[in-house]
Amino acid sequence: GESVGLHLPTLSVQEGDNSIINCAYSNSASDYFIWYKQESGKGPQFIIDIRSNMDKRQGQRVTVLLNKTVKHLSLQIAATQPGDSAVYFCAEAGGTSYGKLTFGQGTILTVHP
């Protein structure tokens, strides 16, 4: 079936470095993508989203890149801080997945002081 996956389950960086979390999706009909951050004991928290008519979107310290040709999504976090340590999920919606978000596996980001 259709799925959303991540290349790296864990990522460890030093404080101040830039982090890149990758995601591959397989449903070419998906037209909406979201990145979520989940801290321990909490629910997923919206970070940034992008629609399929865009290839880049920037927020505060975060940038999402969408490459529809290779069905790849990435989240870039600038000047990573210890508070960024969490599990990051990509999710997709649209097409045959209308009405629901399909989540990827998740990447654990650990930021060392």
Next chain:
Amino acid sequence: DTAVSQTPKYLVTQMGNDKSIKCEQNLGHDTMYWYKQDSKKFLKIMFSYNNKELIINETVPNRFSPKSPDKAHLNLHINSLELGDSAVYFCASSRRVAGDGYTFGSGTRLTVV
């Protein structure tokens, strides 16, 4: 002023019991969801309601029955609990169907012993 609130936060119960989890959102959203997160952090949709109408019902045992008395509430009742039901259950809401910026609750950790 919690946006999506779930109760209880923790639930420990014996096999065979029946339990309910409640969810309320004060965002004025039309669509609400239940997601299950397993021990590997994988998030999978269970149900979705739009304006009190069931629109998504994934392959979930019929021991799970959602109920939406109004569009601000979506409760989950589970009959004859099994060990495999142990997980974290997340309620979420969105402004409209198709996953436009979900807001998640903080989760209910269910442990069946």
